Amino acid sequence: MTAPVTPKDTLTFRALEVAKAAPAGSLKRRAAGCAAVVLATTSTVAAARRALADHRLDDGVRDAALALIDDLTRTEGEPR
Secondary structure (H helix, E strand, O other): OOOOHHHHHHHHHHHHHHHHHOOOOOOOHHHHHHHHHHHOOOHHHOHHHHHHHOOOOOOOHHHHHHHHHHHHHHHOOOOO
């Protein structure tokens, strides 16, 4: 039996879709990739945000990844 898809899983998949659709090497693609990784490897959206804050990233990439997570949570209705 497979585990049910959680809202956080949905956010991860949406971030991956954004990354795939963005031009190669673009800020949007790098930020969406970072967002997808932290969403996939943390237990909550809040933990994903903390992970982004803790990792050494270019400020522009970090800010764009956080903004994308905010946009996705608004769209998907995930609690902050």
